[in-house]
Amino acid sequence: MKKVILFFAFIFSFVFVSGVFAEVKVGVFDMQEVMVKSKEGNSIKAKLDKKKEFYTNEIKAKENELKAMKDDIEKKGMMLSAEAKEAQEKDYQKKIRDLKLYAQDSENDLKNIYREETQKLIHQIIETVKSYAAKGNYSVVFEKNESGAVYFDKANDITEAVLKNFNEASAAAPAATAPAKNKGKK
Numbered sequence: 001m002k003k004v005i006l007f008f009a010f011i012f013s014f015v016f017v018s019g020v021f022a023e024v025k026v027g028v029f030d031m032q033e034v035m036v037k038s039k040e041g042n043s044i045k046a047k048l049d050k051k052k053e054f055y056t057n058e059i060k061a062k063e064n065e066l067k068a069m070k071d072d073i074e075k076k077g078m079m080l081s082a083e084a085k086e087a088q089e090k091d092y093q094k095k096i097r098d099l100k101l102y103a104q105d106s107e108n109d110l111k112n113i114y115r116e117e118t119q120k121l122i123h124q125i126i127e128t129v130k131s132y133a134a135k136g137n138y139s140v141v142f143e144k145n146e147s148g149a150v151y152f153d154k155a156n157d158i159t160e161a162v163l164k165n166f167n168e169a170s171a172a173a174p175a176a177t178a179p180a181k182n183k184g185k186k
Contacts, residue, residue, distance in 0.1 A: 024139040024140070025136070025137055025138045025139050026138065026139060026140055026141070026142070026152075026156050027133060027136070027138045027140070027141040027142070027156055027157075027158040028141070028142050028143075028144050028147070028149070028152045028156045028157050028158065028159075029129060029141060029142075029143060029144060029157065029158050029159045029162045030143075030144040030145065030157075030159045031122065031125060031143050031144075031145065031146070032145060033159050033163070034125050034159060034162055034163045034166060035118070035121055035122070035125065037163055038121075038125075038163060038166050038167055038170065039167050039170055039171065040121055040124065040166070040167075040170045041121060044114075044117045044118070044121060047113070047117070048110060048113060048114060048117075051109070051110060051113065052110055055103075055106035055107075055109075055110070058102070058106070059099070059102065059103055059106070062095075062098075062099050062102065063099065065095075066092070066095055066096060066099065069088075069091075069092055069095065070092060073085070073088050073089065073092060124166070124169075124170070125162070125166055128162060128165050128166040128169055129141055129162055131165070131169075132158065132161060132162055132165050136158075138158075141158070144157070144159070
């Protein structure tokens with residue numbers, strides 16, 4: 001709480017002191033909205049959805065295999081020797097443990113991909129905001145959800161401009177690197 005109060009005290013003193021000397025231009029943007037609406041954000045979501053679908057299908061296939069194995073053990077159980085039945089039960093239990101581990105590993109993999117891709121995306125968006133703010137002569141830009149502000153004038157909301165610039169920069173970045181990749185392959 002002290003940090004928030006000190007932060008706002010610093011900002012207000014900055015605004016009042018610099019107001020004497022120059023106009024202060026404040027911007028606010030919504031990081032979550034840019035992440036969700038951006039082409040890059042949608043690309044990450046599609047990548048995660050595809051990976052999740054792959055894992056889900058793999059897990060379902062393994063569950064079906066286990067169900068068939070259990071049915072087989074139950075059908076042949078009376079005809080098997082005690083040792084053979086015990087061996088099949090052990091194999092079945094091992095496959096259940098393997099499936100649980102696979103499910104945990106796949107969940108961890110999805111979380112790691114999400115974290116890595118989100119961190120990259122946030123970094124790219126922040127760079128876009130910095131560039132936009134510098135070109136627009138903004139004194140300060142706040143992230144709407146993390147700033148602690150309870151009110152801001154909608155005229156200061158630069159989310160749509162940031163989203164537009166980010167999508168343009170994201171589209172231009174692969175195009176700028178594509179010729180460099182082709183040159184090395186000739």
